[in-house]
Amino acid sequence: MKFIRLEKVSKSYDGEVILDNLSLEINTGQFFALLGPSGCGKTTILRLLAGLESVDSGKIYLGDEDITNVPIYQRKIKTVFQQYALFPHLTVFDNVAYSLRIKKLSRDMIKSKVLDALKMVRLSGFDMKYPRNLSGGQQQRVALARALISQPEVLLLDEPLAALDLKLKEDMLIELSELQDKLQTTFVYVTHDQFEALTVSQRMAIMNEQGDIEQMGTPKEIYEFPVSRFVANFVGSTNIIEGKLHIAQNSYNVEVEGLGLFSVYTPVEKFWMIPGCRLFISIRPEKILISKKPKEGFANHLMGRVVDIIYYGRSTQYRVRLKNGQFLLVFEQNEEHFPQESIDFDEDVHLYFQKENVVLLEH
Amino acid sequence: MRLLNRIFSEEYPFVLSCPALLWQFVFLYIPFAILAIHSIVDYIPEIQSYVLTSVYYVQIFNSLYFKVILRSFFLAVLTAFICFLIAYPVAYYLAMRGPKKYKTFLLFSLILPSWTSLIVQVYAWFFLLEKNGFVSRTLQALKIISPSFHLLNNYFSILLGMVSCYLPFMILPIYAVLEKMDKRLLEASADLGADKYETFKRIVFPLSLPGVYAGVLLVFIPSFGEFAIPTLLGGSKYIFWGNVIVDKFLRSRDWRSGAALVIIGIMLPIFIMLVGYLVSKIRTAYQRAAYQQKTNGPKDYWT
Amino acid sequence: MVDNKKFFLHFLNPVIVCIAYLFLYLPISVLVFFSFNDASFSVSWAGFSLKWYKKIVTSPEVLSALKTSLIVAFITTFLSVLIGTAFVVASKWWRNKFITNLFVSNILIPEIVLAIGILSIFTFFQIPLGYGSLIAGHTLLGLGFVIPIVKARYSELDPVLTEASLDLGATHFQTFRKVIIPLLMPSLIASSLLVFTLSMDDFLISLFCSGPTVQTLSVYVYSMIRTGIDPMINAISTCFLVISSLLVFLLCSLKVIDQVISYE
Numbered sequence: 001m002k003f004i005r006l007e008k009v010s011k012s013y014d015g016e017v018i019l020d021n022l023s024l025e026i027n028t029g030q031f032f033a034l035l036g037p038s039g040c041g042k043t044t045i046l047r048l049l050a051g052l053e054s055v056d057s058g059k060i061y062l063g064d065e066d067i068t069n070v071p072i073y074q075r076k077i078k079t080v081f082q083q084y085a086l087f088p089h090l091t092v093f094d095n096v097a098y099s100l101r102i103k104k105l106s107r108d109m110i111k112s113k114v115l116d117a118l119k120m121v122r123l124s125g126f127d128m129k130y131p132r133n134l135s136g137g138q139q140q141r142v143a144l145a146r147a148l149i150s151q152p153e154v155l156l157l158d159e160p161l162a163a164l165d166l167k168l169k170e171d172m173l174i175e176l177s178e179l180q181d182k183l184q185t186t187f188v189y190v191t192h193d194q195f196e197a198l199t200v201s202q203r204m205a206i207m208n209e210q211g212d213i214e215q216m217g218t219p220k221e222i223y224e225f226p227v228s229r230f231v232a233n234f235v236g237s238t239n240i241i242e243g244k245l246h247i248a249q250n251s252y253n254v255e256v257e258g259l260g261l262f263s264v265y266t267p268v269e270k271f272w273m274i275p276g277c278r279l280f281i282s283i284r285p286e287k288i289l290i291s292k293k294p295k296e297g298f299a300n301h302l303m304g305r306v307v308d309i310i311y312y313g314r315s316t317q318y319r320v321r322l323k324n325g326q327f328l329l330v331f332e333q334n335e336e337h338f339p340q341e342s343i344d345f346d347e348d349v350h351l352y353f354q355k356e357n358v359v360l361l362e363h
Numbered sequence: 364m365r366l367l368n369r370i371f372s373e374e375y376p377f378v379l380s381c382p383a384l385l386w387q388f389v390f391l392y393i394p395f396a397i398l399a400i401h402s403i404v405d406y407i408p409e410i411q412s413y414v415l416t417s418v419y420y421v422q423i424f425n426s427l428y429f430k431v432i433l434r435s436f437f438l439a440v441l442t443a444f445i446c447f448l449i450a451y452p453v454a455y456y457l458a459m460r461g462p463k464k465y466k467t468f469l470l471f472s473l474i475l476p477s478w479t480s481l482i483v484q485v486y487a488w489f490f491l492l493e494k495n496g497f498v499s500r501t502l503q504a505l506k507i508i509s510p511s512f513h514l515l516n517n518y519f520s521i522l523l524g525m526v527s528c529y530l531p532f533m534i535l536p537i538y539a540v541l542e543k544m545d546k547r548l549l550e551a552s553a554d555l556g557a558d559k560y561e562t563f564k565r566i567v568f569p570l571s572l573p574g575v576y577a578g579v580l581l582v583f584i585p586s587f588g589e590f591a592i593p594t595l596l597g598g599s600k601y602i603f604w605g606n607v608i609v610d611k612f613l614r615s616r617d618w619r620s621g622a623a624l625v626i627i628g629i630m631l632p633i634f635i636m637l638v639g640y641l642v643s644k645i646r647t648a649y650q651r652a653a654y655q656q657k658t659n660g661p662k663d664y665w666t
Numbered sequence: 667m668v669d670n671k672k673f674f675l676h677f678l679n680p681v682i683v684c685i686a687y688l689f690l691y692l693p694i695s696v697l698v699f700f701s702f703n704d705a706s707f708s709v710s711w712a713g714f715s716l717k718w719y720k721k722i723v724t725s726p727e728v729l730s731a732l733k734t735s736l737i738v739a740f741i742t743t744f745l746s747v748l749i750g751t752a753f754v755v756a757s758k759w760w761r762n763k764f765i766t767n768l769f770v771s772n773i774l775i776p777e778i779v780l781a782i783g784i785l786s787i788f789t790f791f792q793i794p795l796g797y798g799s800l801i802a803g804h805t806l807l808g809l810g811f812v813i814p815i816v817k818a819r820y821s822e823l824d825p826v827l828t829e830a831s832l833d834l835g836a837t838h839f840q841t842f843r844k845v846i847i848p849l850l851m852p853s854l855i856a857s858s859l860l861v862f863t864l865s866m867d868d869f870l871i872s873l874f875c876s877g878p879t880v881q882t883l884s885v886y887v888y889s890m891i892r893t894g895i896d897p898m899i900n901a902i903s904t905c906f907l908v909i910s911s912l913l914v915f916l917l918c919s920l921k922v923i924d925q926v927i928s929y930e
Contacts, residue, residue: 050554051553051554052550052553052554071558072553072554073553073554073555073556073557073558073561074556077554078554078555079550079551079554081547081550081551083547085545085547085548085550085551086551087548087551087552087566088548088570089569089570098552098555098557098565099555099556099557101565102555102556102557102561103556146555147554147555150555150556377756378756379752379753379755379756380752380753380756380757382748382749382752382753383749383750383752383753383769383809383813384753384768386749386802386805386806386809387768387769387772387806387809389787390783390784390787390802390803390805390806391771391772391780391783391806393787394782394783394784394786394787395783397786397787397790398782398783398786401786449682449685449686449689450686452678452679452682452683453682453683453686455679456679456680456682456683457683460679460680467918468918471914471917471918472687473686473687473690474914475910475911475914476690476691476694477690478863478867478910478913478914479694479867479903479906479907479909479910480866480867480868480869480884480887480906481867481869481870482867482869482884482887482888482891482903483694483697483867483887483903483906483907484693484694485891486697486887486891486899486903487693487694487696487697487903488693489891490693490696490697490700490900491692491693491696491697526689527689527690527693530686530689530690531690558672559672559676560672560675580774581773581774584774584775584776585774585776585777587776588775588776588777588778588779589776590778590870591869591870591888595891595892605776605778608778608782609778612782612785612874613874618786621782622786625779625782628776628779629775629776629779632774632775632776
């Protein structure tokens with residue numbers, strides 16, 4: 001099994017440090033996403049992998065091979081650029097055939113491979129067209145075919161869907177996912193859009209603005225069990241409440257100023273959880289139940305007043321003001337056309353959540 | 364005030380464009396018309412009227428005037444070619460490889476010599492190359508040439524002058540195109556496996572051709588009509604099209620055949636541009652035809 | 667083997683650049699150098715002296731030629747920019763798009779042909795040559811520069827700005843004055859500087875179209891060259907060079923140089 005491995009890689013640009021001793025491992029055949037805010041260095045990592053930039057220090061491995069100093073045109077890593085970078089003076093056919101022509105394959109071989117590649121991205125019949133006559137989605141598929149035709153070991157995608165509108169984006173994500181599944185090539189997908197990352201990747205890494213990797217894991221792990229407030233906030237929205245930890249026999253509780261004691265799950269071996277320490281609770285808005293009438297069976301209960309309602313179509317978001325002045329976001333799925341209970345502005349509501357549905361964060 | 368407004372709005376667009384068009388007509392198109400008419404008309408005193416004649420054109424093709432035109436044509440081609448050979452690497456270096464901070468400075472220090480009067484540049488070469496001048500005496504001292512060898516007044520000195528005057532006009536358009544080129548295309552090419560040489564051959568050079576074409580136009584056409592450089596640096600040893608025209612119009616006052624020469628001289632560059640235009644039209648038509656074919660098109664398309 | 671070839675080309679590139687620089691600068695460097703020469707016949711170096719500069723400053727022919735050149739240059743610049751800009755602004759409303767390419771021919775056609783044209787029309791209508799014909803010819807050239815440069819900038823202007831101005835209550839003429847002209851300013855300045863230098867430097871049209879009474883500086887230099895080497899020419903040439911350098915420096919510092927490049 002080949003890995004992509006970045007070992008203690010540092011990169012500065014114009015005196016500004018972008019990456020500092022960063023290490024990263026990606027498994028073969030995976031759809032891997034690198035998620036982070038703009039400017040965090042994720043594109044830099046991509047460019048280092050492609051060979052467009054060279055590292056200041058550190059090493060890059062592709063499997064057993066040290067490719068740190070291998071020039072870009074010799075690497076078995078190909079890129080789909082953000083604005084596709086299709087050659088305007090070449091037809092679609094010539095664009096896709098480019099890397100094969102460099103390798104000096106035979107004319108017949110090139111022809112059959114190109115037509116197959118176009119079929120794979122569902123662009124058969126477009127081979128004589130020029131990039132300027134294609135739509136954004138079509139151009140992107142040409143860029144894909146062009147990069148994949150030489151069967152690289154890794155495909156890098158630099159925010160490829162940034163220029164597409166929402167519906168097209170959703171379709172392309174599915175296509176990309178199916179493509180990767182069929183080819184089993186390692187895809188490294190860089191984006192700042194968490195929706196894209198969550199949808200399409202099998203494993204992802206979150207980077208913060210300082211260029212460090214905050215967390216790595218499957219989308220579900222990252223969403224449900226973030227390790228820091230940054231991750232919790234960056235992926236999806238969440239409520240963060242600060243408090244003090246109390247441990248009594250086997251039950252863990254968090255005391256929040258002005259709100260009282262909350263019952264939380266018993267965590268697995270967290271060394272930093274000393275009784276009395278300061279920590280943060282993260283609760284996802286969809287995990288809070290909002291109701292006008294009181295309910296039974298929940299470990300934690302809060303009272304609040306609705307100050308804002310935003311209708312999202314499939315869900316409604318409520319902003320609720322708590323007793324201590326804090327605000328909580330609550331999502332409720334719009335399950336019914338005509339709900340029995342409708343919540344209005346300025347109403348007093350009950351909020352409930354279970355102790356298993358929170359995450360305890362140190363920082 | 365209302366009138367001014369109407370002039371500047373869409374109601375009377377012609378008012379604003381009039382002066383320029385008028386100028387162009389009066390000082391350019393009408394003179395050419397006059398010249399054209401001059402060249403095909405002859406005044407016969409016996410019958411006191413004008414007749415249409417092609418004698419002046421025929422004269423040109425039969426005589427050494429034709430040689431002159433060919434000579435000018437050849438000089439222009441040579442100049443353009445040598446300028447291209449030197450200008451392309453220079454433009455490439457400035458646009459692609461030069462230090463970013465000084466790019467504009469380097470470019471303009473390159474343009475500076477040509478942005479002085481033609482006279483100054485020509486005289487500079489004249490001064491440099493003349494028999495008792497700096498270069499001659501140095502080369503004589505180094506025993507490379509003999510004391511009677513003339514650096515000036517030959518074809519070589521004319522070419523030197525031509526190239527040095529027109530080189531920047533070839534550099535600028537090529538530089539402009541190379542500079543504006545989307546660098547991401549070059550990255551994509553490298554990513555796909557092409558080294559610098561392949562990338563140049565397949566991407567950079569084809570995309571720079573419009574600039575090359577502009578440069579060739581800017582150099583070829585004026586150098587065809589160049590007369591000062593051959594006169595001053597060639598010492599009247601060679602006669603070019605420009606010289607003949609000067610002679611016809613200023614000295615021998617032979618306007619009719621002079622006009623014919625002028626017309627032929629303009630026709631040449633126009634003809635060349637037309638050819639270029641037609642060639643590009645044919646290419647697009649051919650490509651369109653190839654597209655009409657089915658996917659398994661003719662084998663010779665897949666090169 | 668192939669790699670060697672590629673490496674060689676790679677290395678040759680900067681070498682060619684150096685040669686080009688040398689080629690372009692050697693003659694004029696020598697020219698300038700020898701303008702400070704003390705000797706009468708500038709074949710050998712006799713010491714540093716400013717006497718030739720003194721001579722040109724006191725020579726009546728040089729001064730009158732300079733005056734002529736300056737007058738023609740200023741008027742030409744003014745006319746070219748005025749007429750050219752008017753044309754560009756109006757060109758938006760012409761249905762036929764190719765009309766703006768008309769003026770490119772002014773630069774592409776060999777200057778000598780332009781000169782002959784001016785000469786012939788003035789002679790045809792029996793108008794004596796002089797300042798009029800000079801300005802006519804120079805402006806013709808000037809239009810060929812002004813119109814593409816200003817047009818390039820004008821077509822980049824977002825039409826939304828004009829719409830916004832009108833929407834806010836300005837008349838067309840006010841919009842022109844307050845919005846369009848300021849936005850066009852870089853190209854106007856660039857083309858003015860260009861046309862001015864062009865007119866000062868111009869030699870061919872001036873030779874043909876100035877007639878017996880009027881002489882510009884370039885033509886004066888030409889006539890001097892025909893009689894042989896004279897250090898005064900070196901001095902005048904150096905002055906020309908200084909003016910051009912100033913222009914390039916001005917263009918660079920005003921950052922209008924991109925206008926010129928984009929025109930090319």
